[in-house]
Amino acid sequence: MSSMPRLMQGNEACVEGAIAAGMRFYAGYPITPSTEIAELAAEKLPKVGGKFIQMEDEIASMGAVIGASLAGLKAMTATSGPGFSLKQENIGFACLTEVPCVIVNVQRGGPSTGQPTLPAQGDVMQARWGTHGDHPIIVLSPSYVREVFDLTVRAFNLSEKYRVPCILLMDEVVGHLREKVQLPDPSSLKIINRKKPDLSKISNYNPYQDYDGDGIPPMVNFGEGVPYHVTGLIHDITGFPSTKPEVTEYLITRLMRKIYNNIDDIVEYEKHFTEDAETVIVSFGSPARSAIRAVKILRSEGENVGLIRLKTIWPFPRKAFRELPLTVKNIIVAEMNFGQLIETVEAACEGKFNIVGLNKYNGELMSPDEVVAKVREVSKNA
Amino acid sequence: MEERIEIRLSGSGGQGLILAGIILAEAAILDGKNAVQSQSYGPEARGGASRAEVVISSREIDYPKVTRPQILLALTDEAFHKFKDNMAEDGIIILDSSIKKVDTSNKIIQLPIIETARKDIGKSMVANIVAVGVITELTKVVSRQAAEKAILNRVPKGTEDLNIRAFYAGCSLVENLS
């Protein structure tokens, strides 16, 4: 049975979703505006037999999460801008060693200490390329409190399925917003757990061997009787360091392909009124709600405006732009930053449309009126 | 377009405005409507400017923030001056009696909210609940029953009576107006 509708904060929905997805370990460090996630995890995890620890810093939190996941527990940490920067090295470790984990970033204004209590979407590129080196990553971005729940579950599922860190890129608006939510019946949720090897058929388990040909090695947890080595050095299928060019190239290629070969499974977006649109707004997170309202206002006035609302940001849903009808002339990328995702949208559109940014970076969520005005300006100039 | 009511509760940190916002939003949900509640705050836990915002609608709520409220509650002079000009045309301003009234084009209802909490109930802390009573009775955005239930769900154990008395004291302030 689904629960009674109730008022729930975005950060609370994140913890509810995580526990429903099977999270049994949380390590974190307090930081506005994500702190409620840590507080609720501290309260709720022991009730389900899970573990919470407040570490000495953000770096340690990320390390503890990876350790716990290797030991077999689904693990999460949550942070915001400065803490997200600090976690990056260990996020890269999880990418290379293929340890499932979820990192929540409730975005606030930056750079540096920035504006702790105000919303922004300035970490779009850091979420993709924050850690050094070529690496795969999955980044999801919710717009609604209920969607925070759904995408947290999905973040765990994708992370477990593909053995990759998954980032839930929230913003202060959706993190702190309280909204009427009806949670689904936990038994109705599809929960994915990491793939394990059939050790009765494998005599000499190699932790990084692609046994199934899908690029995702089956995983044994530490303490399950098959000792193996995990290193942040480039390694061969046995898990041990290698500097051989062919081993290096194979590993990086497999890491990237296990994500990009499954892009249709990973990518999620919504299209609203795009079928006859002349102008299409692209947005994600909280500004997408301003955009939806703007589209409703403009449609009621007969304007042919549509919206693509991205739920997956990375890997980037290029497909959404290939599908656009011939009526489309203009794309407006509405984001709470100086212009980050717009460059990827431009690359995905291959010069087919007039692409314009609607950028808000003053600590406020853009208003529907601002979106409406931008659409009118762009349609007039086109 | 759709029926959408925007409420802004303003004052200083520690006055319990966020709790008041949560209670109004939860009451609206109990009435079968949609509601969202958001807030804006500074680094101070006490003092400083604070505001809580509630949007109530019978439809889905897309844009979650308040831009031009139909209802503004101001418990401090600073809050009143900050927000008085961003109102819906037909919006009403509920002002605590401690605030010096100035001209606005909006209708102003001035009531001794803080004084009622302090003198009649004996705790200035419950001014927020008095305000919930005022808003409920004056605007009918939520039903009395729902507001009462929402208050009981949210206030600390042992303070239920106190808070319900505060709520009805707020309702009475409005009843005595007419």
Add this chain to the structure above:
Amino acid sequence: MRKNLEKYYRIDKLPHIWCPGCGNGIITGALVRAIDNLKLDKDKICIVSGIGCSSRAPGYLNFNTLHTTHGRALAFATGIKLARPELKVIVLTGDGDCAAIGGNHFIHACRRNIDITTIVFNNSIYGMTSGQYSPLTPVGAYATTAPYGNIDRNFDLCKLAEAAGATYVARGTVYHVPQLIKYIEKALLHKGFSVVETISTCPTYFGRKNKLGSPVKMMEMLRDNTVSAKAAERMSKEELASKIVIGEFAEINAPEYTEEYMKIIKRAQREE
């Protein structure tokens, strides 16, 4: 190597990367002997390291092994131990890894008293990056980044560990191997956070930079320059200035972190 110890090693990963005369193999050997003496369940042991010469040791050891990021071994180890308290978690770290970049994690692991054994390979220098000074390099010593002598005052790591709350603290050397094995055994049996600082030799960098002579000479220095904690009690500050004090400095019973957390779980579930 004794035949019966081979099962603890990944023989196919040898020879190791360490230089001739390096003390790291001796510490690794002492750990293996301690594990063998205690008849610990091999599959329930998890060895975690950071970055540096010392941190390559887990790669040669046939357990669940995790070679993490620089300085962070204790953070990863804390996650493993809290997630699966039934695992015996051992951290192998160096003086730079543990006391510089990992210093914060070290003092907080001590403070929590989480049941992890940390063995610090202290060779007084960053070997992997070829000879920079660490927080445990003595004042006045030379390093590639201290070409005019080191003015950074060094930590006494055992005092630091003890002050931060570690409940078993000992210091040994790669010369005094039977004693080192005994300390590691006691650390492994100890319930709580245990630290065994081991003074090691780096003839290639520390030895060469400081003109300490051959590996044998460096070993002889460890023999001649150490005093027991007991003897040190009767010596003046001046007499101790150039000495290395070895022995056990703390052995305390205190609530262990994962056991305390299990009580939290019981309490939370009772209140549910």
